[in-house]
Amino acid sequence: MLFTGATGAGASATGQVLFSSASFSVGTKSFYVPAGTLTHSISGSGRTANGESAVAANLATICYGRLDWVTLGDGDKFLSRTASGSLASCVVYLTRQRSNYTFASNVKKGCVDLYINSVYKARQCHNIM
Amino acid sequence: MISADEYRQAVMAQRDCVEEAGYETTPIVAAGSLLTFDATADYSDAADPEEEDRQFLATMQECSDEYVKFVGYAWSSSQVVADGPERDQMRREMAQCVTDAGVDMELDVTEQDLLPALEAALGGASQEERQLIQDCVSEFGDLFLAEPDR
Numbered sequence: 001m002l003f004t005g006a007t008g009a010g011a012s013a014t015g016q017v018l019f020s021s022a023s024f025s026v027g028t029k030s031f032y033v034p035a036g037t038l039t040h041s042i043s044g045s046g047r048t049a050n051g052e053s054a055v056a057a058n059l060a061t062i063c064y065g066r067l068d069w070v071t072l073g074d075g076d077k078f079l080s081r082t083a084s085g086s087l088a089s090c091v092v093y094l095t096r097q098r099s100n101y102t103f104a105s106n107v108k109k110g111c112v113d114l115y116i117n118s119v120y121k122a123r124q125c126h127n128i129m
Numbered sequence: 130m131i132s133a134d135e136y137r138q139a140v141m142a143q144r145d146c147v148e149e150a151g152y153e154t155t156p157i158v159a160a161g162s163l164l165t166f167d168a169t170a171d172y173s174d175a176a177d178p179e180e181e182d183r184q185f186l187a188t189m190q191e192c193s194d195e196y197v198k199f200v201g202y203a204w205s206s207s208q209v210v211a212d213g214p215e216r217d218q219m220r221r222e223m224a225q226c227v228t229d230a231g232v233d234m235e236l237d238v239t240e241q242d243l244l245p246a247l248e249a250a251l252g253g254a255s256q257e258e259r260q261l262i263q264d265c266v267s268e269f270g271d272l273f274l275a276e277p278d279r
Contacts (some may be wrong), residue, residue: 012256026198026199026202027199029277031277032277041256041259043256044256050256050257051256051257051259051260053259053260053263055251057244057248061275061276061277063277064198064202066189077178078172078175078178078179078181078182079171079172079173079178080169080170080171080172080173081169081170081172081182081185081186082167082168082169082170083167083168083169083170083185083186083189084165084166084167084168085140085143085144085147085157085164085165085166085167085168085193085197087160087163087165087201087205088193088197088198088199088200088201088202088205089163089201089202089204089205089206089274090202090205090206090274090275090276090277091270091273091274091275092244092273092275093244093247093266093273095263095266095267097260097263099260104173106173118186118189118190118193118194
């Protein structure tokens with residue numbers, strides 16, 4: 001089995017990282033996004049992920065958040081990014097998922113990046129072996 | 130007030146903007162009242178993938194800023210489901226959706242308990258159930274829209 005997280009290899013792996021708060025303005029409106037957690041889960045067999053999901057949440061609201069799938073190769077060489085069109089909204093639960101996704105043979109890590117108002121906040125990766 | 134058509138046109142313009150910059154995009158899909166799409170940049174053969182990623186991120190930001198940053202926010206703010214019978218019903222339907230996905234969730238879950246109950250459901254779910262629960266989150270996405278000062 002081919003996905004590993006901080007806790008070791010297994011049919012599925014879940015990892016969580018913290019993200020820091022953000023303050024920004026859009027026009028004349030000010031936004032404050034408190035710190036929270038980014039959780040990334042992946043499962044499958046071979047190089048196929050039956051499911052991959054990401055959730056960003058805090059105890060309040062996430063505004064202008066975006067979750068991107070990222071793949072890295074040997075030496076963390078950047079291979080690809082799949083961004084979601086910015087939802088330009090405020091939500092209490094920012095989530096993204098995909099299923100039956102096959103990682104290319106040169107992919108060593110599958111990651112998710114969190115951006116808030118187009119500013120990078122956090123990345124969580126799982127090894128793909 | 131932004132109309133649904135104006136919002137859709139804005140998201141389509143945002144996607145066209147990303148495509149015209151040379152990136153691959155998917156069809157626009159709905160998540161509750163919101164619309165989104167995926168855009169992919171492949172750096173497999175790039176001499177300087179970090180630089181190409183910076184360019185991709187800049188394109189995403191420019192297209193978002195130009196077309197949806199204000200319109201999208203105005204639209205989503207107008208779609209927040211206020212406390213009341215409609216929201217209560219939507220919350221029950223979402224709890225039923227999660228239960229139908231195979232993970233029990235209290236159908237009369239309160240607003241305050243909604244996110245903890247959802248986290249608990251996801252925490253105890255298999256990957257297949259997790260996917261189904263995520264589908265519920267998308268289907269009832271308007272439950273998760275909020276004003277920024279919530």
